Amino acid sequence: MESWSTFGGDLHLDLTGRRAGGLGLRAALEDALRTAVQDGRLTPGTRLPSSRALGGDLGIARNTVVEAYVQLTAEGWLTSRQGAGTTVADRPAPPAPAAAPTAPAPGPAVRYDLRPGRPDLSLFPRAAWLAAARRALTAAPNEAFGYGGPLGRIELRRALAGHLARVRGVRTDPERILVCSGHTQGLGLLCGALRERGATALAVEAYGLAPLRGVVAASGLRRVALALDEGGARTRLLDGSGAGGVLLTPAHQFPTGVPLPASRRSAAVEWARRTDGFVIEDDYDGEFRYDRQPVGAMQALDPERVVYSGTASKSLAPGLRLGWLALPRELAAPVARLKVLADTHSGVLDQLTLAELITSGTYDRHVRRCRLHYRRRRDRLVAALAERAPGVRVTGVAAGLHAVLLLPPGGPAEAELMARAGAAGLAVGGLAECRDEAAGPGDGSPQGLVIGYGTPPEHAFEGALDALCGLLGRL
Structure with missing residues (x-):
């Protein structure tokens, strides 16, 4: 073949087109190599294949090469x-391009991520x-x-079935666990399955994680917002x-931090049974509780009506993209x-x-160390x-990795305070961005910051606390 050669990686040399244009074989090879150097595909110092190897790859005589x-x-x-063989020679650096139009000055750099x-x-x-x-x-x-089945490796599914039963009270078996790329993908798959069953809407908590709203919208489902009170989502409004399903954070509502009471859990399950619907239980930080007895998984109430969704994003790292659905x-x-x-x-190896x-047992020991670390942070x-x-009133801190700081009346509005935080290099969350627009106008909604105290590394945590207290101490 005349179109390519291989020396570790593939090098495309279009001899055929040049031959068709009237160049001889050697001239075509010279022109192809010269062009590859000129356009930067062969950078200075790149070692070329031996004349014997390149000739064999291109099907031409070694002497021609x-x-x-x-x-x-x-x-x-x-x-x-x-x-040392033949390499691409060094060349003078090309002239600097004309200066691009001046971009707007970037905003203040983030010093502390909360x-x-x-x-x-x-x-x-x-x-x-x-x-x-x-x-x-x-x-x-x-x-x-090799190519495996969509459920994931059986080794991980068996380990998860036993682990979830022991620490969260989940009732499942390996054949009913599917490994996915975090809760985001899992929710997208579930929304797709609900659509196929004829669902047109998914009920969600009036406050929740903003990116998940995009997942629901992309699936084509309409969102129905459930109002919250001091007991979490008002599930009787289902x-x-x-709706053909409901997404809940029953162990630790995001962002308010309250657990869903047993009566409301039962109401959601009874609704799912009556309507042939499903509850999606997002157990996003169920490993971390501090001042209360562990709250078991809602899935145990009815494994045929509740989907349990968990991940390794908080216990290990979100970069692993490891989640699971029971x-x-x-x-x-x-x-x-x-x-x-x-x-x-x-991906198999991470599974x-x-x-x-x-x-x-290493995972259990790691979670216990993290729980102690985050409790001290809290x-x-x-x-x-x-x-x-x-x-400032601090709420929602009995579990998890974040706190809600309710602002006193008469002080600056949430949006103004977040702008001040940004100007000071402090990245924080706010209640307003957690409110689902499907819940209607937010007039009269509580004003507050949502602070992730788990984020900064230890060496930066004291500085983050100083910056936060400096911002709030003047209220």
């Missing part, structure tokens, strides 16, 4: 040294993960690295909503089929590594605000 290399070396495009929904990434157990990956890689059968029997096949269409299956972490935040910003 030697003559082309000699000519291009004489022209200064290539250099050749005995024992946005919610993010863990302290410095806690990721690198050594333990590496050791588990080595053990998993050594033990994995060859077939594990009657007459026309599915009712009726949704297992439809969701698995949609997973195939989305990406066939999730095997997490399975090894769980079965060895305590430092609450103490600092009580001393330096006593007019």
